[in-house]
Amino acid sequence: MTGTAGAEGNASQLRDLAEALVGAALKAGAGQADALAMRGESISIDVRGGKLEHADRAEGVEIGLRVLIGGRQACVSASDHGRASIAEMAGRAVAMAREAPVDDMLGLAEPGQLATVRDAAGLQIADDHRDPGPEHLQELALRAETAALAARGISQVESANASFSRRHLWLAASNGFSGGYARSTHAISAVAITGEGLGMERDYAAESRVWAADLPEPEEIGRMAAERTLARAGARRPPTGAFPILYDRRVSASLIGHLLSAANGSAVARGASWLRDALDLPVLPAGMDLTEDPLRPRYPSSRPFDAEGLATAPRRIVEGGVLRGWTLDLATGRKLGMDSTASAARGLASPPSPTNSNVILTPGTASVAQLLAEMGTGLVVTSMLGASVNGTTGDYSRGAAGFWVQNGQIAWPVNECTIAGNLRDMLMTLRAADDALPWRGAEVPSLLVEGMTVAGA
Secondary structure (H helix, E strand, O other), X not given: OOHHHHHHHHHHHHHHHHHHHHHHHHHHOOOEEEEEEEEEEEEEEEEEOOEEEEEEEEEEEEEEEEEEEOOEEEEEEEOOOOHHHHHHHHHHHHHHHHOOOOOOOOOOOOHHHEOOOOOOOOOOOOOOOOOOOHHHHHHHHHHHHHHHHOOOOEEEEEEEEEEEEEEEEEEEEOOOOEEEEEEEEXXXXXXXXXXXXXXXXXXXXXXXXXXXXXXXXXHHHHXXXXXXXXXXXXXXXXXXXXXXXXXXXXXXXXXXXXXXXXXXXXHHHHOOOOOOOOOOOEOOOOOOOEEEOOOOOOOOOOOOEOOOOEEOOOEEEEEOOEEOOOEOOHHHHHHHOOOOOOOEEOOOOOOOEEOOOOEEEOOOOEOHHHHHHHHOOEEEEEEEEEEEEOOOOOEEEEEEEEEEEXXXXXXXXXXXXXXXXXXXXXXXXXXXXXXXXXXOOEEOOOEEEEEEEEEOO
């Protein structure tokens, strides 16, 4: 369905399902319960050689229930949402919870803690225009493919894709919370190839937005995939040694992601975080902030309330380089003697856990070219694969590809190398460029890291 009437109909159905699940759980013997009901629809179109390669369309309603009984919890989910299925789910969840281990920190929010805003009005996280049909998506994918193939040296486009998804959700709980919203995603991508045999190289470009109107033109995405691929022609291994490394903005968010993982209350509460003793201590260079804003309009991770019904709000995770707080849901907050940061997320068949929404790292004032000049000799990383990251010690090792830098200039493309260091040391040496891109769930510029180990030829 599209339009206001369709959205209201979806919301009404999902609200009724979620509230029915909670009622059934209480009737079956649960002390507390919360439930999610979701309606999802998606279309994905792949083209190759100017023709349709694959089309996928999915639509359905799924429900999930969590019950709590005296510090014990269990979660169940189903795609059957009939009255008999709801009653059966509730009985099964209660039986499972009675056999679960006790955790006295588990429990729903108090009514006074709950968000008063129960929808996403003003956040604009669901495109309210007519949903694109498969014909329109195929046209977008074909335009991206054509643009990539137009670049001299591109031998083929492995795939070009355009997709759309919309998800409506409703959360209800026995503490009185009941609220929901919709979210949409539009995406275009292309993967281009140059060369043949052992000399073959590939790269890609992809963009996604909440609103179709905010997407770049598909020709821009196709051209970018081609340019990135052609730049990789003739890639070889770099020398081995200790060098500065510039994480391109395509991958720099992964570095900040490791910091966020270490500041996650789940890891801290288990004692399995290399930042477990770092609260109110420097973890980034002085003057660098890492903020979170779940209320940015039209951004992919925005949400008015978290998965436990608490109101979301902007906050500083790192301020002036100093770690100011953990990312917490209710249970991890209670374990650490702190309030939840309204960061809970959950799936249909899983309990809440802390996560981040729309993070922003302070950009620098130097351009990428200026940072390359300061590097002199080193490595620019544009893609990574595989990972060996010790969450307790911060020891870090990843496969990487990118470009070798000599005399402050990109000299040649690089593949088949490994980069290594310790995250705590690496993050304290960061220099940020001024090239962060908008519309990302993690708005992070290119980052220069000093003194890492490169294992290549």
